[in-house]
Amino acid sequence: MAKLKSVEELEALRKKIVSQRDPKKTCITICSGTGCHAHGSEKVAAAFREEIARRDLASEVDFRVTGCHGFCEQGPLVVIKPDNVFYPGVKTRDVPAIIVNARDKNIIQRLLFTDQKTGEKITYEHDVPFYKKQKRLVFGNNGLIDPAVIEDYIAVGGYAALARALFGMKPDAVIEEVTRAGLRGRGGGGFPTGVKWSTTRNAPGEPKYLICNADEGDPGAYMDRSLVEGNPHSVLEGMIIGAYAMGSHEGFVYVRNEYPLAVKNMQTAIEAAEKRGLLGKNILGSGFDFSVRINRGGGAFICGESTALMASLEGQVGEPRAKYVHTAVEGLWGKPTNLNNVETWANVPLIINNGADWYSQIGTRNSKGTKIFSLVGKIKNTGLVEVPMGITLREIIYEIGGGIPGGKKFKAVQTGGPSGGVIPESHLDLTVDFDELTKVGSMMGSGGMIVMDEDTCMVDMAKYFVSFLEGESCGKCLPCREGLQRMREILDRITEGEGRNSDIRFLEELSATLMETSLCALGSTAPNPVLSTIRYFRKEYEAHIRDKKCPAGVCKKLKRAAAVK
């Protein structure tokens, strides 16, 4: 296989691939994302392959295993292309019927999705309420791509942005475009990406390094996993464009070790891109070199923090350092280093392909583009959703998420993982964007969205997050190491009926010191779940402390409060 040595060769290859694929030919796609895997999609996929072969129908029916489609609650998901007929919850025994009917362009009514509200059957994927309000710009291609097949990515326009940047734009122009687009970091910090790129580009020193942060440690978050597993090339393409813009020739993808499939699929993508001359030396014959290596984490949440990640990459213990000098100036091995989250990188090809003007039309004034959220917890439609910034929480939870199961009452939604806070019903009409979420005491974070109902104890929930962080604290700085343990001790006492009247004040005092004196963001944001639950659910704390009661009936050592049903 010869490497592509020009834009013309890339476009010729793209044309060839597309021409070899009949757009009208039936293609059965099955999702192999996290949720669908848990639902047994591997067996169903095997059944499809066997049955198509057994019936010798390969010439009439294509079959493709794709990345995550997002509607994890309803897996295994099967979508029949080109019409996008949607079959949720497919079982191996449904396979023969699906194949035959797909070939004949028939629809199997009994397998269709039923809208619980109206009772009607929905045929097409885009009509399913879960998908209707989403804007799947970054995630949408997952359904069209087998992550192990680079030709699939090229067929949907992959690497066209890279070609445009490399041959049609100067590095500064690329940074200008990303800056004008208003892209902000999707890993939690929300820092303007263009500014970070500019700082890295202008920082003195060689070599410059690029890092993709795929450590994704927030409990309940699996967006980055699904992007790396389902569309690794989109992330790579973004990195190569960034490397060109900043003058970097060496990049790393730091993946948490608990994501072996993400490691595998990214490795496959790297090798495939290198073989095609889209990565490595003399990319597309442009003379620009950029290579990427994968590094795996060792099981520490703190290694999602940029300086701890870099320490880990250097082979040292994953501990953060003060960021008074930015890593864009002095990072990996003391050199200028640009670190971005998986989702941030995946947004870059979109911006280069469609332009900053197009991108900045989506979203709100200070939060442009879309965000992928993992909608989990007490919600009917668990899964990964991609929505434009500016959509309301109510729309996400009720129209996309389908509301709370079991007839239970919504209580709060936790955003931003252990660094974020809870948002109660009174703020459900809040428009989701970086600044709005921060205003109410939470934060965007990496995109975790945990829905809670009347059976969730907010004190217990705060204790959960503090315990998590207590175990993940690196232990270097005093306030985080000792402070989190002491906060957890207080929450233990409160949830076990030994709360004292001074406890809320004490938690607030410790929180203030952690927030202002911790060395890194693990410690400084750790008080958020505690402070926000005190802010919105103070009465629950008081019931635990004064009345020794747990209104939600969760804290076992306390009597269940008499619930008026």
Next chain:
Amino acid sequence: MVTLTINGRKITAEEGTSVRAAAADNNIHILGLCDEEAVAPYGACRLCLVEITTARGRKRLVTSCLYPVEEGLEVVTENEKIRQHRRVLIELLLGRCPDSEKIQKIARGLGVNKPRFPLHEGNNKCILCALCTRVCREVVGVSAISLTNRGVERMMSTPFGEDYSEACIGCGSCAYVCPTDAIHMIDRGGKRLIQWPHSEMTHKLVKCKVCGMYWATEKEIAHMIKISGEKPEHFETCPACRD
């Protein structure tokens, strides 16, 4: 050279100097437990907090040991906010090392007497400032001890926690630099005992050929021969008896 203001006083400092070092050069003492001139700043104890306002007007609390001086920086080393945070920090430290006289003294000075939470046991005055391990690595260059484990389990340790560290030369620099007396060096009967918080190691001492006093461990001498390039004979006498 850079001009900045500390507590209203204009001072100048070389670029690359930390605010804490620049303050010390001007006789302004900022509290701190884990910052020593001989090693790179670390940022563990957080006691050296100051409130800064940058030339651009950005105000925040930073650890002065790590923050480099900037043109036009305004630094305040004492105010109610800093005092309050220091009180909580020392209270946390006292909870960890209730037996440390040094911590008790600092706490009393800040108005903190008894921590409001259960006291830890078994930390043996070690405040995890890491000065011992940093000196061993950056100054002595042997990295015989290290910090292990994560979070509250963190501790100063020898390899595998054994009463032996192959790289340790028994120089006692760790004992010398420890701010809370958590490491002891005891010379007795021709042997040197180094007692760390959770393990210990005994070294053989060597006598001076001239005065007969025990003056260094065998491994110290071997190390000094290696790094100095001097002949072994040079170290058969103690420094006092050497010409």
